[in-house]
Amino acid sequence: MADDKVMIIMTSGPDTPRRCATPFFFASLAAAMEYDVTMFFTIDGTLLLKKGMAETVFPKAGGKPVSGFIQDALDADVKFLACTASTELHDLQPSDLIDGVKMVGGASMWQLAEECKTVLTF
Amino acid sequence: MTTIRGCNLPEDLYYLVEKHVWAKPVGEGVIRVGITAVAAKLSGGKLAALTVKAKNIGVEVPQSKSIATIESSKFVGPVPAPLTGILLRANDKLATDPNIAVSDPYGEGWVAEMKASNWEGEMGNLKTGAEGVAAYQAKLEADNISCG
Numbered sequence: 001m002a003d004d005k006v007m008i009i010m011t012s013g014p015d016t017p018r019r020c021a022t023p024f025f026f027a028s029l030a031a032a033m034e035y036d037v038t039m040f041f042t043i044d045g046t047l048l049l050k051k052g053m054a055e056t057v058f059p060k061a062g063g064k065p066v067s068g069f070i071q072d073a074l075d076a077d078v079k080f081l082a083c084t085a086s087t088e089l090h091d092l093q094p095s096d097l098i099d100g101v102k103m104v105g106g107a108s109m110w111q112l113a114e115e116c117k118t119v120l121t122f
Numbered sequence: 123m124t125t126i127r128g129c130n131l132p133e134d135l136y137y138l139v140e141k142h143v144w145a146k147p148v149g150e151g152v153i154r155v156g157i158t159a160v161a162a163k164l165s166g167g168k169l170a171a172l173t174v175k176a177k178n179i180g181v182e183v184p185q186s187k188s189i190a191t192i193e194s195s196k197f198v199g200p201v202p203a204p205l206t207g208i209l210l211r212a213n214d215k216l217a218t219d220p221n222i223a224v225s226d227p228y229g230e231g232w233v234a235e236m237k238a239s240n241w242e243g244e245m246g247n248l249k250t251g252a253e254g255v256a257a258y259q260a261k262l263e264a265d266n267i268s269c270g
Binding site for chain 1: 175192193198
């Protein structure tokens with residue numbers, strides 16, 4: 001029953017909507033299994049955290065927007081970390097991102113990866 | 123059979139109302155547990171999977187901690203343990219047809235059996251009998267949930 005740590009690295013973004021639901025679903029599922037879950041957003045993944053963006057991304061036409069999957073994950077206590085360099089890539093300020101996201105450098109990702117039992121990348 | 127707001131809620135079960143799970147002693151300290159008709163409704167009604175965490179078999183799980191997960195196209199969430207106890211076994215039938223937990227949540231669709239660690243002590247946290255169903259009814263009304 002130990003709170004094993006797992007991490008999901010999210011690199012997919014608004015250009016590939018069909019890749020943007022499952023990572024959040026898997027994160028919520030892992031939280032429901034009592035894992036300590038972190039999602040690390042980098043490359044285009046960070047764009048999904050831009051305020052208002054995820055509401056416009058639909059993995060399935062007519063279905064639930066990515067913002068709904070993000071909210072499910074946040075409600076399940078999944079931690080969100082965003083890569084500082086990726087915000088620079090997209091000219092984003094930390095204040096442009098939704099609430100609940102912590103900004104970290106790439107070294108934090110490596111340290112966390114070492115602590116985690118499982119790391120998935122999408 | 124007692125039906126409240128369209129939800130079948132038998133009086134002979136012990137409910138952890140907040141978590142929508144039930145427990146029922148089946149003898150020799152063994153408690154059968156499962157999800158309520160309300161949980162089945164809230165999960166969207168058609169399940170893709172109901173999976174007991176295999177790693178937890180033989181391990182003591184505290185009350186309210188997850189023993190299994192429910193997946194549907196609309197929902198993913200835990201099945202919390204209604205009591206503290208050692209997880210003895212999962213209902214193998216759920217692997218082939220998770221939807222028996224929806225169609226028959228108190229019969230064929232039970233989730234797991236547990237060896238209670240402190241049944242007498244924890245019974246007070248659970249609701250049963252006519253009072254239990256009334257407590258559940260209050261929860262359904264407060265949250266505006268119905269199974270119809």
